[in-house]
Amino acid sequence: MAAACLIQVSGSRLPAAYVEAPFPSEPAIMSPDIQTEPNVHLFDARGVARRFRHSAIFGAVGVLRSGETMRFVNDHDPLPLINQLHERLGEHLTVTYRQREPGAVVVDFGISDLPVE
Incomplete structure (x- = not known):
């Protein structure tokens, strides 16, 4: 299994580094x-x-x-979902990959600086 790495994404525009993170060729275990x-x-x-x-x-x-995070576990990389969340939340959303392998994806969706209701 490939070494674990975190990819931090924030803001309403996704940097190229986010898209370029490689997947290992062997199946992953969560x-x-x-x-x-x-x-x-x-x-x-x-x-x-x-x-x-x-x-x-x-x-x-x-x-x-604000200050809370949802640790999202999925069987595939949720790129369209992340784009939709960025459209809705903009700069208030941070996306941090905890694990990113085929069949095993863990992403932290963090919320920051939301107005108090």
Whole structure:
């Protein structure tokens, strides 16, 4: 398995480095290190029917407060979803890959500087 690395993305425009992160050629095993820390909430999309995933994810991200993170576990790289979240949240969203391999993707969606309601 390839060495773990984090790719940090923030802002409303995605830098080229985000797209260029390579995938290893061998199948991946999901890292057991998906436990969460304080203010990090686990969302495992693999158990949600595909046709409901984006709506469920938007709902979950939508209730996060500034300083909170949703640790998103999925079976594929959610590039269209990340673009949609950036459109909705802009500079308030950070995206950090914890694991990025075919069949095993863990992404932290962080929220910052939202106005207090």
